Amino acid sequence: MIQLALRFPAGRFHATPWGHHVNEGVAEWPPAPWRILRALVSGLHLGGASGPERNAAYSAVRKLAVPPSFLLPPATVAHTRHYLSLNQVERSKTTLTFDTFVALDPVSEVVVQWQVALGPDERAALAALVARVRYLGRAEAWCDIDLKEDGTMPEPNCVVSDGRPAPDRETVRVLCAEPEVTETDLERTTAALQRQGWSDPPGTRWVFYHRPADALRSRVTRTPVASPSGEAPTVVELALGGPVLPLFTEAVKVAETVRRAALYYHRVPSRTLSGKSADGQPLSDQHRHAHFVPDRSGTNRVKRVLVWAPQGFTPAEERAIGSISFLRLEEDGRDPLKVVFNGAGQPSNFRQASRLFGRARLWESVTPFVLPRHPKKGRETPEEQLVRELERRGFPRPARLHRIVGAALADARAGDSGRRRWVEFGLRRRHRWPTTGAYGFDIAFDVPQEGPILLGFGSHYGLGEFEAVE
Numbered sequence: 001m002i003q004l005a006l007r008f009p010a011g012r013f014h015a016t017p018w019g020h021h022v023n024e025g026v027a028e029w030p031p032a033p034w035r036i037l038r039a040l041v042s043g044l045h046l047g048g049a050s051g052p053e054r055n056a057a058y059s060a061v062r063k064l065a066v067p068p069s070f071l072l073p074p075a076t077v078a079h080t081r082h083y084l085s086l087n088q089v090e091r092s093k094t095t096l097t098f099d100t101f102v103a104l105d106p107v108s109e110v111v112v113q114w115q116v117a118l119g120p121d122e123r124a125a126l127a128a129l130v131a132r133v134r135y136l137g138r139a140e141a142w143c144d145i146d147l148k149e150d151g152t153m154p155e156p157n158c159v160v161s162d163g164r165p166a167p168d169r170e171t172v173r174v175l176c177a178e179p180e181v182t183e184t185d186l187e188r189t190t191a192a193l194q195r196q197g198w199s200d201p202p203g204t205r206w207v208f209y210h211r212p213a214d215a216l217r218s219r220v221t222r223t224p225v226a227s228p229s230g231e232a233p234t235v236v237e238l239a240l241g242g243p244v245l246p247l248f249t250e251a252v253k254v255a256e257t258v259r260r261a262a263l264y265y266h267r268v269p270s271r272t273l274s275g276k277s278a279d280g281q282p283l284s285d286q287h288r289h290a291h292f293v294p295d296r297s298g299t300n301r302v303k304r305v306l307v308w309a310p311q312g313f314t315p316a317e318e319r320a321i322g323s324i325s326f327l328r329l330e331e332d333g334r335d336p337l338k339v340v341f342n343g344a345g346q347p348s349n350f351r352q353a354s355r356l357f358g359r360a361r362l363w364e365s366v367t368p369f370v371l372p373r374h375p376k377k378g379r380e381t382p383e384e385q386l387v388r389e390l391e392r393r394g395f396p397r398p399a400r401l402h403r404i405v406g407a408a409l410a411d412a413r414a415g416d417s418g419r420r421r422w423v424e425f426g427l428r429r430r431h432r433w434p435t436t437g438a439y440g441f442d443i444a445f446d447v448p449q450e451g452p453i454l455l456g457f458g459s460h461y462g463l464g465e466f467e468a469v470e
Contacts (some may be wrong), residue, residue: 002064002118003148006031006110013075013102018175018200027077029216030070030158031110031136032175033036034204037061039143041186043132051321059185059420063116065177067207069156073108076325077101077216092106101141104214111154133241158215159210169210175200176207217325231314233344235357236321238305241338245301246329247325248407249425251462253368256429257327258305259461262290266320267384272309273317273462287393289465291414291460295354296366300409304342306354308452318344347450352438358468359450365440365464366407368422370457374436382439389455389464390443400444407440429458442469 015028015035028035044057044360079100095346118126127147136143161171164299177186193201200206238258246254262273269278275289276282283289288311297303307313307321329337343349350357357419371385383401390398406419422438433455443453456464 001153002116002123002126003153004036004112005146005148006036006112006136007104007107007146008104008136009143009144010140010142011103011106012141013104013137013143014141015098015102016100018204022052022100023096025079025098027102027216028137029075029077029102029172030072030211031112033064033068033112034175035136035203037054037064037177037181038186039136039167040064040126040129041131041183043129046132052121053125053128056119056121057129060118060122060126061129061186062181063118063122065116065179065181066114066116067160067174067176067209068112069160070158070209070211071109071111071154071156072211072215073104073110075102075104075216078103079466107246111148113153113156119132123194130245151452157213158209162209163208165333166210168213170213170215171212172209173206174209175204178203178205214323217323217411222345231346232314233318234309234312234346235350236313236344237305237342237350237353238307238317238321238324239340239342240302240304241340243335245303245337247320248296248300248302248367249420250329251294251302251465252426252429252458253329254294254302254305254327255460256323257329258292258307258324259290260315261324261327262307262321265323266317270317270320272311272313273320287454287459289460291452291454292462293356293454293465294462295356306350306356306452308347313344347452351450355451355467356465357451359448360468361445361448362469363443363445363451363453363466364408364451364469365404365442365461365465366460366467367463368425368427368438369440369455369464370427370434370438371436372451372457383441385442386439386443386455393453393455395449395453396445396447398443399446400442402442404440404442425463427458427463429461434458 013031014024015031017026017028017032020026040061044054077100079098082097082099084095084097130145130147133143133145135141176391181203185201188201259273263270266273271277271283271291285415288309290307290309293306293308294302295304295306324339326339327337347357351359369386371382372389373380373385375381387397406421409418409420422440425438427434427438436457451468453466458464
């Protein structure tokens with residue numbers, strides 16, 4: 001067996017798969033065997049090899065034309081954007097170019113394994129080629145390659161597909177060499193291929209691989225806010241990023257999108273995440289299943305989502321939430337939101353970070369309190385329904401209630417009376433549009449209460465949120 005270890009000292013692998021334009025933002029992962037072989041062949045020209053050494057080197061490279069297996073380290077996709085000059089008189093004339101790359105730990109290794117045997121001369125020639133490789137892919141993808149000695153071989157996690165679906169695996173198409181690949185095929189330049197109009201490089205074939213489903217997704221890692229030992233976390237925090245974050249009037253849309261993504265990554269039914277029993281019926285567990293709580297964090301936009309379940313999350317449920325790497329709110333042309341797992345713990349761990357999880361005597365509506373029932377003449381008033389909801393959630397009867405016309409804006413000069421009126425909030429869940437009415441309140445208790453306070457219709461999806469005022 002031949003085994004190469006690839007390290008990227010800059011922590012980036014820049015390469016665009018064959019057949020894709022750089023501005024498509026597609027990252028090649030694993031590194032294509034065809035690309036690796038061509039990088040090795042380039043070492044012949046760097047070293048000026050000729051005669052027996054050249055023959056041994058090409059003999060080794062042709063034996064490596066069989067599709068290898070890979071051990072891929074944790075990685076994720078990132079990109080930068082560059083506005084390049086068009087070299088015209090008007091300096092403002094530029095073109096946007098995406099630089100997409102795979103980001104990984106600079107000390108981690110991509111291990112490539114071939115089930116072939118090389119003779120002593122072939123192995124020595126391969127070692128000489130490996131030592132001359134300075135980058136793989138684009139020139140900024142610095143790369144160090146080591147030829148590992150025979151010994152313990154790690155179990156690969158990215159292998160040639162057998163045509164059958166595999167659990168927790170996704171299928172990718174990878175460019176490999178044909179068994180009969182020639183020296184001319186390996187040395188032909190990309191410019192020559194494009195000039196001659198080849199759709200695929202001569203001497204290549206496409207091979208389907210199974211790689212881990214999370215090979216290029218953000219990984220769930222513990223942070224300092226982890227729960228005490230032996231105590232299941234009840235809060236998971238996701239931070240949102242992107243060119244334009246959603247307004248907090250879109251809290252329901254954000255919450256429902258996070259819920260769908262969490263259920264997708266959990267793969268199997270979850271009562272905590274879905275709020276439904278095995279037969280699809282809503283749970284009557286006094287709101288102990290997951291609440292998806294958008295948080296504006298002192299701004300007018302949703303900057304993060306706190307997923308809170310009083311009954312706690314299993315490790316699989318926590319991993320499912322933490323596996324979310326992007327959110328696409330709707331097909332309206334907006335860029336997807338980037339999502340980063342920020343930590344897990346108990347509500348007390350988030351007191352300083354979020355007013356929704358604060359401790360205070362005074363609380364104020366930040367999203368509409370939608371009535372669970374239609375008001376009746378002389379009864380079921382909004383105030384009565386709010387008090388009943390508080391008591392059902394274990395809070396004492398408030399000392400004072402006062403209706404407010406809208407949620408306070410971070411910048412009081414940004415809207416009418418410095419507030420976002422309740423009619424401006426999206427209230428619909430799927431195909432359900434509540435008709436009971438939306439209200440907001442200032443609540444004063446006799447003694448400080450600990451959040452979160454989430455009440456009324458849609459309280460598991462961003463409605464009925466209250467923030468601590470002091």
